[in-house]
Every structure is written in structure tokens, then in C-alpha cells.
Amino acid sequence: MADQQRADARRNYARILAVAEQEVAAHGADASLERIARVAGVGSATVRRHFPGRRALLRAVFAERIEALSARAAALTDAADPAAALRDWLAALTDYAASARGMADALAQDRLTEPEDVQSCAAKLAGALEPLVERAARAGAVTADVTAADLITLVTGIALATEHHPDPAAEAHRLLDLTWRGTGSAA
Template sequence: MGGETTARPLRADARRNRDRLVAEARAAFEQDGVTASLEDVAARAGVGIGTLYRHFPTREALLEAVLRERFDALGAEARTLLGHARPREALITWAHGFAAAGTTFRGLTAALSATLRDESSALHASCVSMRAAGEALLARAQHSGEIRADLTVIDLSTLVFGVAWAYEQNSGWGPGDLDRLFRLLFDGLTAR
């Protein structure tokens, strides 16, 4: 395992700094979107920008830390939905949650879409297990004959992000509009 090192546990003060940075980044991303100023995040956390970059060398690394809990929850939800009696409905439920997670912060759908095939991205690594769980739901729905057999998990992710992006861009839309877009999307993905 050539270049791997074992990470030492953080000192208590470093752990507090990291936790404050994640909390302040979440607040900044909620207010200003994923392009929020990292200098402002550091200042709000009461640390210097160097401390932020020591913990999170890139914006994506910080965004991944903010989103990790949500991604883990989506992976767990997918594993639970594997036991659902109706595979197509299970896939739709999971995809809806996936889209909702993608619209958490303004600009997030674009950031997540850019990482789908970029294995060097911190967000890509975080999304792998979530996508794998979604892929199992997709395979189950395809095996049941309810969803097109030629759809890949990357195709599905791209389409879901497209719906989420369209929803994000139309501030006058409500949750009913997102539901309607999903019905249209999955009508097109249903096996004939």
C-alpha cells in the first residue's frame, strides 16, 4: 500500500476547529450556495484561512464533509428500499431523495454532476457508495421488467441531476413541480 498513511486522531482543539468549519460552511452554503466565500467561512468559524485549508485542501473537500452525512443517509435508504415490494416505486423514492439532496445548496447539482466521472474529486469518492446502493435499486427494477434495461446508474444520476437543476433554476416552482418532473422522467424510463 505504497503511499497510504494512517491518519492520526485530531487534537481536541483541531477537532473543534474542523467541526466549526463544517458547521459554518453548511450555513454559508445554505445562504450563498456552493460558491460561498471560503474566507468568510473561516472567519465565521473563528479561524484563519490556513486552518481551513489544512483541514480541507479544496472547496470540494469541504463540501464533501458538509454532505457526507446526507450521502450516507441516502445510501442507507437505498439499502432499506431494496426490500420494498415494488422495485420501480423504490427506485423513484430513492431518486427523489437523491434529487432533493442535490438541491440542498444553490449550485450543488452542477458541482455533483461534474464529479460523476471524475475519480480524482473528493465528491466522487463520497458519492461512490451512495451510487452503488442506487445501482442495486436500479438493477432490481430492471430485473423486474419495470425500468428500461439499457439505463445505467450514471445515466440515471445525470437525468436526476438534470431534473434537480431545472427545479433549482425555477424559483417559482414548488415541491409539486418536482414531483411532476419525476413522474415525467420515470414515465420515460419505464420499460415498454
Template sequence: MDTEKKPLRADARRNYERLLEEARHAFAAHGVEASLEEIARRAGVGIGTLYRHFPTREALVETVLRDRFDGQAAKARELLDSPEPLDALRTWLAGMGAESARYRGLPELMVDVLDDETSPLYASCHAMRDGVSHLMERAKVSGGLRADVTVDELLVLLHALSWASEHLSGDKGLERLVDLVFAGLRAS
């Protein structure tokens, strides 16, 4: 059985790209629970066209976020060469926190899919989890990070910070929260 996707016709490719663009705008403005009907309408297609390209909301969210998540996984790999492991971990967390805060509801969705192997977001989330896990290990070995902190605890904290930053005024809210959390994560 051939599992490769056929290339899209030109009109189908345009519809696909318009749907992604409208989804990016809708998710940024209204969160990941934005109306799929509205996304389809703004893209100039019917809801059936949206569902042909993206059979579930998670499939659409995953497609919109895949490049960003892959970028965060790559950033974690780059930061492994940093001479200051704890600073590298903080840099990654601040960047990922900013990505998570970009779309309301994304932190909750990411926490939910970390254990759901059937989710389209599972692979992307786990690539990021693996990246931050390596950064954490370096920070622990260097003596900068508490040895008892787990990657799952750190990711839950990150998602909580992203959620909380939505409710703070000013553009430095997330940075301030990351600084406060890092004060507690440092090894004595």
C-alpha cells in the same frame, strides 16, 4: 508511517465544528461556491485555520456532505427489500434529488467528481452510484424500468432535475419533475 489522524485539541475541535456549521449555512444560502473567507470569518477563525482543516473546497464540501451521502447509500440498501422495485427507485431518486437541490452547484460538482478518483467526494459519490445501480437492476428485472437505461444516464437526469428544481416555484417542483421523468423511464 502512521496514517491515523491525531485527535484534535479541544480548541481545534471547536474551530473544526464551527467551520462545518458555518459551511452548512453558507452552502445552503449561497451554493457550494460560497466564499471560504466568509465561512472562516463567520466561524471566528482565519482562512489559514480553515485550510489547515480543509485543504481544498472539495474537502470541505465532502466533509459537510459525507453523512448525507452515506445516508443516501444506506437508504438505497434499505430500499432493496421493497416489494415494488420501481417505487423503491423513485423514492431513492426523489430523496437524493432533494439532497442535491439543497446546495446550489452541487449537481454539477457531483457529475464532475464521478470520474475523478483524486476527489475527496469520489468515494461518497460512488457509494451512492452503487446503491442506485442495485435499485435499477431490481427495477429492470421486475419489468418496471426500461432495460436500456444506464446508471450514468439516470444520475445525469437526477442532477438535471435538481438543477431545474432550483428554478421552479413551489415546494413540489422536484416531485413533479421526478414524476415526469419516471413516466419516460417506465418499461412499455
């Protein structure tokens, strides 16, 4: 019986987290906890048992994606084309930042997370990205003074700037492409 309860609790947790990610993407960091519970097919008490507040839920939503982005960076570290690997990872970060409306805002304004959470998220992403940036710099794809933190800040800014665009993901990618190519003008 206890094993069945633990299995149910794990399924509920996973379902709540999946629904929360969709709701945050659709409605931003202010997504309704009651709606999340309803869509997940659980009671609001079950949501609160797993996530005592909005911050805990957002932390879990963002942490899962940050782990996935970190794993993707690790997988790209030995790619044959360092520039393409870096561009691929930046596109993945742009996809997520443009679709998870609350993430860029929370990271940029420290509105919904503790300062150490923001630093931890940024540090994890930068740590994962740094080998890709170093390889791209050695290949001449980016200048040696470009840092992982610079690129994360750039993508965060693009996501914030395009959040209210009719198609935020497409506009974010257009701006990332423009940034990657440069303006084409001679300095």
C-alpha cells in the same frame, strides 16, 4: 489537555462542515470561506487548518451527503415495493441535488473537483443505487436498459435545470414526478 484540544478540533470540524453545507446550499459552490468561518464561530485560519482550500471543503461536504445517500440505498434494498424504494431514493437524491446548489454543477462540469473525485462520487452513488435499479427492473417498474448512471444523470440534469427557479426543490420534484410517470402519450 491534549484530549481537550482534540475534542475542540473535532467540534470545530463538525461545526465548520455543518455551516459549509448550509452555505453551499444557500450560495452555491462559491460560498465564502470567510463567512463560513464567521458563522461557525471560528477564525478563517481554523477553517483552512481543517480544509486547506475550497476543493477540500466541498469534497468533505459532498462526501458526507454521498455516504448518507449510500446508506439510505442500502436500507431500501430489501423494501417490499422495489418501485417505491427506487422512487424514494431518487427523491432523496433530488432533495439534496436541488438544495446543494454546488453539487450538481461540480459533478456536471468538473468545475470544482478533480476528475477522479467526480468519478468517485458518481461511482459511489451508482454502486449504491444499482441494487435498487436491478430490483425495480425485475419488478417491471423500469425497463431493463435503465442504469443507475442514467438515473443519476437525470437527477443531476433536473437539479441544474431548476437551480434558478423560485422554488428549485419543488420544481425539481415536479420534473422528477413527470419523468417517473412519463408523458402519458402513446408512442
